[in-house]
Amino acid sequence: MxxxxxxxxxxxxxxxxxxxxxxxxxxxxxxxxxxxxxxxxxxxxxxxxxxxxxxxxxxxxxxxxxxxxxxxxxxxxxxxxxxxxxxxxxxxxxxxxxxxxxxxxxxDDETQVKAVKEFSKEFINIIWLPSLYLILCKAVLAKLNPASHEHFSKARARDLHPFYGKDRLEEIPLSAEEEAEEWKKIEGCFNALEKSIKGTDEKGQWFLGDQITFADFVIGGFLIWTRKILGEESEGWKYIKGWNDGRWVRFLDGLKEYSQRID
The missing domain is CATH 3.40.30.10 (Glutaredoxin)
Structure with a gap:
């Protein structure tokens, strides 16, 4: 087992x-x-x-x-x-x-394996924006059990220290107005992600076209994290749902049968 x-x-x-x-x-x-x-x-x-x-x-x-x-x-x-x-x-x-x-x-193809591996390692750089990381990590903090709060707050603040210079997530200010402004920049990250998928097969749903691979679970993991943490009715998820002609909702829908089982 x-x-x-x-x-x-x-x-x-x-x-x-x-x-x-x-x-x-x-x-x-x-x-x-x-x-x-x-x-x-x-x-x-x-x-x-x-x-x-x-x-x-x-x-x-x-x-x-x-x-x-x-x-x-x-x-x-x-x-x-x-x-x-x-x-x-x-x-x-x-x-x-x-x-x-x-x-x-x-x-099976070694060239495709290399593409999947490189994408998996570079994914965070494609989607990375300090403000997006901050928005999502602050949302995560509110949904963790108390036993994990302190550890997560300090660890993620350490990741963001070069940008915000704080030791805990709670010390980094982010007003509703600032967050709304940051979402305009975040759209560019999703455009870059869209381009990375389309670059392999414009007709394909998945990273390699019609074939699901681990690379799609890298994307799906990010999307399901974002949806679960922000919430279906949040402004952030509403932004994402509307970007790239609804690509991200369709993508998650395609992975639905693999997201139901949590043993």
């Missing part, structure tokens, strides 16, 4: 994070049985260490950074640990190798 480690929230179904949704989409698409172990942010490092799941990166001072999604795959019959790893792309690659009779997340 596969265990997926995820951070809970107060949104329906608990699952919210763009990165965790990448792995959840992958498992659902393959139809693999799994269970979720919900852990709060301060628990991530000790829980992953206890399962010998290594860090996904290191800070400039050399300290390790432990993150989710992470999975533990244990053989039901023997109890043998088949895999213990983190990072959504590495998880996708493992699932393809370990379960070859299920739908593939990565294409």
């Amino acid at each position: 596969i265990t997926l480690f995820d951070v809970p929230s107060t949104v329906p179904g608990k699952a919210w994070s763009l990165n965790m949704w990448r792995a959840r989409f992958s498992l659902n698409y393959k139809g693999l049985p799994y269970k979720t172990q919900w852990i709060e942010y301060p628990e991530i490092a000790p829980v992953l260490k206890s399962h010998n799941i290594g860090p996904t990166k290191y800070f400039p001072d050399g300290s390790p950074y432990y993150s989710v999604p992470a999975i533990l795959d244990i053989d039901d019959k023997t109890g043998e640990i088949k895999a213990a790893l983190a990072e959504s792309y590495d998880i996708a690659k493992y699932l393809d190798d370990a379960y070859p009779d299920t739908p593939r997340l990565l294409p």
Whole structure:
């Protein structure tokens, strides 16, 4: 049985994070049985260490950074640990190798695999805008359980420190008027995302045209995160729904069958 480690929230179904949704989409698409172990942010490092799941990166001072999604795959019959790893792309690659009779997340063609991998790594740079990150992270903070508030507030403020110079998200001001003004700039990020998809196949719904791959779960993870955190009736989601001729609503609708299962 596969265990997926995820951070809970107060949104329906608990699952919210763009990165965790990448792995959840992958498992659902393959139809693999799994269970979720919900852990709060301060628990991530000790829980992953206890399962010998290594860090996904290191800070400039050399300290390790432990993150989710992470999975533990244990053989039901023997109890043998088949895999213990983190990072959504590495998880996708493992699932393809370990379960070859299920739908593939990565294409067979090596050139296409490279395109999917590069897109997955560069995605954040395509969609990145400090104001968008701030708006979404502030919305996340309001939907996390109290046990995760302090950790998330400080960690995300650290990410944004070069732009805002604060140590906690709550210390970064953002009025309704400022947020409305920022959404005008954010549209450009979605235009860039649209271009990255159309550049492969203008007729295709997905990153590689008619074929769903892990790259589509990267996009879908971001979109479902945005919708769940902002809310269906929020002004922000209404903006997104109207951009790029409704592309993003259609995109999420196309992934609906893989977003229903939260075990």
